[in-house]
Amino acid sequence: MSKTQARTATATGLPRQAQVAGPVMPPRVSARRRRPGVIALSLALIAAGGVGVAVLLLQVGHRTEVVTVVREVQVGQVLTEQDLGAASVALDPALKAFEADDRDSVVGKRAAVELKSGSLLAPSQVTKDSLVKAGEQLVPIGLKPEQVPATALVPGQKVQLVHVPAQGASNADVEGDTSPETIAGRVVKASGAAPGTGVVVVDVATAATDGPTAAAWVSAGTLRLVLDAPDGS
Template identity: 80%
Template sequence: MIALSLGLIASGGAGVVVLLLQVGDRTQVVTVVRNVQVGQVLTEQDLGKASIALDPAVKAVHASDLDQVVGKRAAVELRPGSLLAPSQVTKDSLMKPGEQLVPIGLKPEQIPATALVPGQKVGLVHVPAQGEVETDKSSDDPPRTLSGRVVKASDAAPGSGIVVVDVATSADDGPTVAAWVSAGKLRLVLSAPDGR
């Protein structure tokens, strides 16, 4: 019995040692220390380092790779206190040559319930006002639709629920989209992932 007890104590002690070693296994990762807007270039002042016990399922930028993310752009809005993930930065500009950025304020019924994320392709659909008839189109013609790409979407404004979506579109289409927004004749639809 004494030998069995000693064996159990020894095995329990070994388990505690293994547990302590696992808890002590910490990883140096990159953190966000101040707000960074979508498309903003990251600087060393925006980022910090922390030593944490990192779950293998969590994708985080290791502190040794800090120099590789400085100078890249934020693909999403970054908030202080969060870990920086590789998918949150991009080397590409969110605006391409020949594009215009059109801010679109949309009521809840004018946008999909699905959260809009930077880079998402959208259709900008011209919808006549209620009771309005477009004389240059037959009733069977589909509504005019222009293509765009989400650059940033704000949170819904308290009370009104209005969401402001910054959409990149071609320079030729930008003024048309702005006119549709001004007249309240625009709806936003999500495009399929392959763009069709």
């Protein structure tokens, strides 16, 4: 510092450091440019999210009284009051089920499929018709494990009952006509595999005139069950 500067500092009565250092400027803060489009989009997303949450809460809160099955019911069995119960559930629109008000209309109908305890009851699972129609007979057929189709046997499945030669039959015992005799039938019920043997019992409805013949084939062990192709295939 020169002598002139020192004399000036002394005259003003300020410290030398204050005289030397310049004023401190505050940092410049650049203002962010507002974008109206982004703000509008953000508000729209927030509003849409709020509507979605409201709809979800309404769906969860809306519950419907529906008919349930409280004990197992076999195929073809007539439903009674004791077989049915009720439950309040949030029902998906894609799921078809009897509402509790329809319970009286369900009593007296037959189970078209095996009904499990604790399940909801759907219109497709019951029928007012007997599974064995007028003019038909029910033939039980026992199938060994190697005779059971890999395709699950379900009520309504169309089948052919085929007469095959008995085991140990000689060629002379087989008729010259190689086309086997067949009987058309329809599956009414199929049991699970029996423990130990694996035998599956299938109840097949046939025309009343064919029932005795099919029963004789079963007794002789000369009957085989063949699945028909689904309708339209």
